[in-house]
Amino acid sequence: xxxxxxxxxxxxxNKDVGLLYxxxxxxxxxxxxxxxxxxxxxxxxxxxxxxxxxxxxxxxxEKRLIELNxxxxxxxxxxxxxxxxxxxxxxxxxxxxxxICECRKPAPGLILRAAKDLDIDLTKSWMIGDMPSDIVxxxxxxxxxxxxxxxxxxxxxxxxxxxxxxxxxYKSKNLLDALKYIK
Numbered sequence: 026x027x028x029x030x031x032x033x034x035x036x037x038x039n040k041d042v043g044l045l046y047x048x049x050x051x052x053x054x055x056x057x058x059x060x061x062x063x064x065x066x067x068x069x070x071x072x073x074x075x076x077x078x079x080x081x082x083x084x085x086x087e088k089r090l091i092e093l094n095x096x097x098x099x100x101x102x103x104x105x106x107x108x109x110x111x112x113x114x115x116x117x118x119x120x121x122x123x124x125i126c127e128c129r130k131p132a133p134g135l136i137l138r139a140a141k142d143l144d145i146d147l148t149k150s151w152m153i154g155d156m157p158s159d160i161v162x163x164x165x166x167x168x169x170x171x172x173x174x175x176x177x178x179x180x181x182x183x184x185x186x187x188x189x190x191x192x193x194x195y196k197s198k199n200l201l202d203a204l205k206y207i208k
Contacts, residue, residue, distance in 0.1 A: 081117030
């Protein structure tokens with residue numbers, strides 16, 4: 026079995042611009058390539074786990090999202106091994122995507138699917154994200170967790186639901202800083 030680093034996309038790999046659906050809006054965060062290379066040197070699979078309500082809102086199709094993720098990956102030297110995304114939202118504009126599902130974080134469905142597909146040992150793996158939903162998802166799947174601290178998640182935690190205060194195992198300033206916890 027393999028070990029993996031599960032990453033949220035927006036706010037961890039690229040700048041969180043709200044609803045990302047255009048290539049021109051993809052901005053890779055500083056030191057992401059350096060961090061991903063260091064994780065690869067430690068033999069981790071790199072798997073992105075991301076909620077994508079832009080699909081449920083009708084702003085982009087699943088096919089176009091895959092193209093956007095491939096474009097993003099090309100900007101970071103194709104260091105991401107796999108992307109998993111949830112297109113659903115309970116209040117979706119498009120009825121086909123309007124549902125409560127097991128793949129939308131904070132549920133652990135995408136992590137569990139990736140673990141099965143890629144033969145990942147969850148006890149040796151990590152979830153790194155910038156939102157409480159990332160942490161809850163990771164903990165629910167049995168992962169160690171790191172919260173990338175930001176102004177956005179501080180506001181969510183202060184005003185959020187009960188699960189928004191779920192504590193991560195560690196906190197860091199960015200992806201590169203998070204590596205100090207990962208052996």
